[in-house]
Amino acid sequence: MTDAANNLAVSLFSEILAVDQLARANVARVLPKGMELSHFSVLNHLAHSGAERSPAQLAKTFHLTRGAMTNTLQKLEWAGWVHVRPDWDDARRKMVAISPSGQAARDAALAAIAPVIADVVRKVGEDKVRAVLPVLREMRLKLNQID
Secondary structure, eight states: OOHHHHHHHHHHHHHHHHHHHHHHHHHHSSOOOOOOHHHHHHHHHHHHHHHHHHHHHHHHTTTHHHHHHHHHHHHHHTTTTTEEEEEESOOTTTEEEOOHHHHHHHHHHHHHHHHHHHHHHHHHHHHHHHHHHHHHHHHHHHHHHOO
């Protein structure tokens, strides 16, 4: 790879990491009291999937260790936002589903986050955002293949 290509790659990932850090900070600031970004992420995933997931499946989806996911799930269960039950087919496993109060908490978080993100999109411009989405999506898919 040439120096110019290396510089482009470093600049690109520096910007992505900076945007990630700022986006997380701005979103975390408006989340409902007691909710962390990791909690919202899991609740949002469960709400979108509409199906139960095992802790191992969730850990893989979020590129976390099983221990880290177990910790998050314990906090979500304590808050009443998820139901954890034994897997009827394999007693060694558990299954996780979003609870009605978890759905309500996720919806409240989404209502708080949406204006923050919409404001950024408005300031950057919808056309620019639409133009960059396919590139970011392709980069995500290529990075996911590395695992």
